[in-house]
Amino acid sequence: MMYGLLIFVALLGLWMLYRNTGKQQLESHYVQEEPSSAPLTPEQIKLIQDSWAQVTPIKATAAELFYARLFELDPTVKTLFKGKLDFQGDKLMTTLTVVVDSLDDLSSVVPMLHAMGKRHIIYNVKAEHYDTVGAAFLWVLEQGLGELFTTETKEAWTIAYGVIASVMLEAYSESDRD
Ligand code: HEM
Incomplete structure (x- = not known):
């Protein structure tokens, strides 16, 4: 017992x-x-938002520069883009503006980024492509912002891109489970 x-x-x-x-x-x-805005300090958020405000008036040129740089860094990704690049560039810039405007509350854009990550799997985008896209994007910011692209601004954007990419990439590790 x-x-x-x-x-x-x-x-x-x-x-x-x-x-x-x-x-x-x-x-x-x-x-x-559900990452919070913790990876970025309020100062870094301001650096990103102020610098992005300088880029949006020239967004079509920035997008054009971005694809040119991306295809220079990795010509093999060119075949992944089936639609018109100016149309695609506009969608990219609009999405980035939504994210930049939401940096104070990143959790509000997590579902959107996650769904976008899933669509990128269908576009045949591989995880390693995110590094190349990040490098091309930072290069465009450097070209567009000139002296305004300070070490601090670069650091803030690097973190922000890392957060965006990691949320999109989460969809990749989940694709087996769906
Ligand atoms: C921060 C990361 C990224 C953002 C914010 C982003 C944004 C977008 C947006 C807004 C679209 C429009 C269609 C949709 O919403 O599904 C799109 C499509 C696309 N993206 Fe991305 N993207 C990112 C990373 C990448 C990477 C790493 C690649 C690899 C080269 C890539 C390649 C593509 C392709 C091939 C399409 C479809 C274009 C077409 O059908 O012509 N993207 N992306």
Whole structure:
């Protein structure tokens, strides 16, 4: 009788431990999917928003420069783009403006970025392409902003691009589970 009670208590303890571990895993997964604006300081957000305000008036040229640089860095990605590049460039700039405007509350754009990541899998975009796109994008900012592209501004944009790319890339690791 005594042994039976001990075994029951031990099993109950194990079950509670198992439930708790599962819950913790779910919680950390949730946190990853809902990043806050924590990666960026308010100063960095201001640097990004102020510098982006300088780029948007020349967004068509910036987009054109971006694709030229991207295809220079990796000519193989050219075949992934099936539509008209000026139309595509406009969509890219509009999306980036939405994200830049939401830097104070990044969690509000996570679902949009996540869905975009899923669509990029269908476009046959690979995870390694995100580094090349990041390099081309930072290069365009440097060309467009000149002296305004300070070390601090570059650092802030590097972090912001990293956050955008990592949310989009989450869709890649989830594609097996869907
Ligand atoms: C910060 C990362 C990125 C952003 C914000 C972004 C944004 C966009 C947007 C807004 C579209 C329009 C269609 C849609 O919303 O699904 C698009 C399409 C596309 N993107 Fe991206 N993208 C990113 C990364 C990349 C990367 C790394 C590649 C790889 C080369 C890429 C290649 C493409 C292609 C091939 C299309 C479809 C174009 C077509 O059908 O002609 N994107 N992207």
